[in-house]
Amino acid sequence: MPKLAAFPKAFMQELCKEGTMKVSEWIELAVKLDISGLEWYAGFLEMEDESNWPKFRKEVESHGKTIPMLCCSPDFTHPEAAFREKEIEKQKRWIQMTHILGGSYCRVLSGQRRPELSIDEGVSLAASCIEACLPLAAEKGITLILENHYKDDFWEYPEFAQQMDVFCALVNKIDHPNFGVNYDPSNTFLAGEDPLELLYRVSDRVVTMHASDRYLISGTIEDLKNEEGGSVGYAKRLSHGEIGKGLNDYDAIFTELKRVGFDGWISIEDGVDGMEQLARSVSFLRKKIKKYWPDFQ
Template sequence: MPRLAAFPKAFMQELCKDGSMKVFEWIELASKLDIEGLEWYAGFLEMADEQNWGKFRKEVASKGKQIPMLCCSPDFTHPDIDFRAKEVEKQKTWIKMCNTLGGQFCRVLSGQRRPELSPEQGISYAVECIEQCLPFAKENNVTLIIENHYKDDFWEFPEFAQKMDVFCELVSRIHHPNFGVNYDPSNTFLAGEDPLELLYRVSDRVVTMHASDRYLIEGTIEDLRKEEGGSVGYAKRLRHGEIGKGLNDYDAIFAELKRVGFDGWISIEDGIEGMEQLERSVAFLKKKIAKYWPINN
């Protein structure tokens, strides 16, 4: 049966930029939720001190939770080979961080969609770099998970593999027991594409999931696909919201995941409007999980 974790989507500025929230405060807040885990972020300001890694793991464990996933953003599509080599070393540091935290899954990305890159160049660079990281991941009992991502906050360009065809091609070139997909249905809308179509293409490779939802502020999904597909900058028609009340069809998503035998972690990206909203999203997802993965099954 899948287990739930939560990501501090509403507190990234406070945890990663101005330091107005401490990691222990997030642990205290999240530990009150009816979940099993806390997804971690490599960019928390306090993670710069390696001595904190073990402390945070112990604090989370003291609350009866665990840290299953580490979110980080390598940039493997830079044309300079030395730059890419440094990104590989960064990823290895994050793999070590993930292992120290007790995590099993560490995110990878392709990199930025630089205008001068052809699709084949970008895919080749990303595959080469990810494959260089996989032996180290295996040594640390960590699985690298590539997300159908939109854009890191600090990047100039969107994700190279944002579009479905590029993402699926990249995934198809890497076959390793320590590599899989972190599926995020909402990010597919930002590419102007159908999240279910993507899921059906990669469902047998999905090992973790980000649960989120988006609302259309105006217009229709057809308008979004025409006007926002592949655009630079977040889709202005879309807004993060409470899970189960947006565009995603969680019945269809969970039916497909159950069909392929998925039993991994589902991390919630929600709570922009407060912890009460996050609690409602947890309740919605627990109800859906119970429906598709009944205990007596």
């Protein structure tokens, strides 16, 4: 049975760069939502102090919620082996962080799409780094989740595996019970591709999901494909919006996830226009999930 969580999409600069918002303030806002969990981000400034990890878990759980998944951004496609080894060590620390927070899912990425990198080389580098982290993940009972990502907020280049064919090649290269996909339909638009086509290709590997929505500021999807298809820089024709009012077809998405027996966490990346918007997105998703999973509470 799917469960709902929320991610502080609107407050990343405040929590991760400026320090003008405390994690406890985000917790107090999020626990008022009709959700079961809070997705965490490894880059919260206060997460640098490891003594805070169990404190935040206790704080969240005191409200009857959990921290099911950790969002982090390893860069596994760097040409230097020493750099990649440091990224593997970072990922292992994030696996430990997930475990201490009480979570079961820890995000991995491929890395940055550096201009000199070939597709085969990038897939090979990313796969070998992810595989180096899997023994610890298995030991801690954590599933590593590869997201079809666009670009980390603090990266120079977009995601190496942004394009569907590259993402699927990487997913297919890793066969391990502690590895799966975190599906984000909106990110597919940023690659100038169809989110349903991607879902149909990887649905049997999807274990978690980011729920978000995008809408066109101007023009058409064809304009987006012609102008933005995977280019450096955020797609200027697209903007984050309230879930259910954008381009994503959640009936088609949930029909496919239901078909393959999906029962993981759905974490909401929304609220860029305020907590009321996030609450409306929660309400929309609860109604949709109830339609496809009638026992959903």
